Amino acid sequence: MAQGPPQGFEDGLSSELGILIYLLLLMMGLVLAFAGHIVWRHLMSFIGAIIGGVFGFVIGTAVGGVLVGLIVSMLAAVVGSFVFIFLAEIGLGVVAGLFAYFVVYGMVGDVIVALVVAALALGLTVVFIEQALGIVTAIIGGLLVGLALIWLDWMDMTLIVVTMLGVMIFGSAVQLSAIKNKPATVMQARQGVAVPPMAPGAPGRTCPSCGGPLEYISEYNRFYCYRCQRYE
Numbered sequence: 001m002a003q004g005p006p007q008g009f010e011d012g013l014s015s016e017l018g019i020l021i022y023l024l025l026l027m028m029g030l031v032l033a034f035a036g037h038i039v040w041r042h043l044m045s046f047i048g049a050i051i052g053g054v055f056g057f058v059i060g061t062a063v064g065g066v067l068v069g070l071i072v073s074m075l076a077a078v079v080g081s082f083v084f085i086f087l088a089e090i091g092l093g094v095v096a097g098l099f100a101y102f103v104v105y106g107m108v109g110d111v112i113v114a115l116v117v118a119a120l121a122l123g124l125t126v127v128f129i130e131q132a133l134g135i136v137t138a139i140i141g142g143l144l145v146g147l148a149l150i151w152l153d154w155m156d157m158t159l160i161v162v163t164m165l166g167v168m169i170f171g172s173a174v175q176l177s178a179i180k181n182k183p184a185t186v187m188q189a190r191q192g193v194a195v196p197p198m199a200p201g202a203p204g205r206t207c208p209s210c211g212g213p214l215e216y217i218s219e220y221n222r223f224y225c226y227r228c229q230r231y232e
Contacts, residue, residue, distance in 0.1 A: 036133060036141060037179060097121045100117050100120075
């Protein structure tokens with residue numbers, strides 16, 4: 001059978017609480033594996049808000065007391081939330097670049113080639129951040145599932161490894177499929193591409209003055225009547 005949790009880990013925990021913690025870890029792993037590209041922003045935002053809020057409260061309290069600390073804490077929580085999301089995307093690109101550099105340098109032994117490949121890997125990861133996050137979160141989720149199964153001690157190590165790899169592979173496939181089927185406007189908006197406004201769903205809309213057809217002008221996000229020569 002697989003090994004349980006580390007020695008002494010459960011000294012202060014009841015068996016029921018320990019099982020609950022491992023099941024929560026298992027659920028977290030499954031969520032990350034199959035929906036990581038959706039939830040990661042909320043997770044990083046939450047972590048950044050907590051860290052920013054704590055630092056803001058400590059600094060604000062030291063400068064002007066508890067009231068100032070609370071105000072600075074709220075402001076720092078908002079800043080920390082946005083910063084952590086930004087750092088997560090850049091950090092993932094840097095990790096991909098470093099990994100590509102060491103792999104290529106180990107294979108060809110040329111620093112220039114390794115740097116070029118590393119730069120490409122970093123750029124592609126940032127551009128296709130959704131796909132990269134889907135794969136990375138699927139891997140992390142699979143590792144969490146495997147860790148939870150080891151601690152729960154419900155199956156032998158071979159089945160745990162097979163389950164862990166299955167979660168990683170299947171989770172990556174599910175997330176990449178969901179990203180591929182996501183509307184193009186949503187993907188462009190998340191990548192910072194300007195998306196022209198879409199026409200409101202009003203087929204056959206006519207001018208209330210002359211009864212003629214109205215044409216949607218995307219530049220102004222309004223309908224225009226060429227007979228009356230005015231916007232509606």
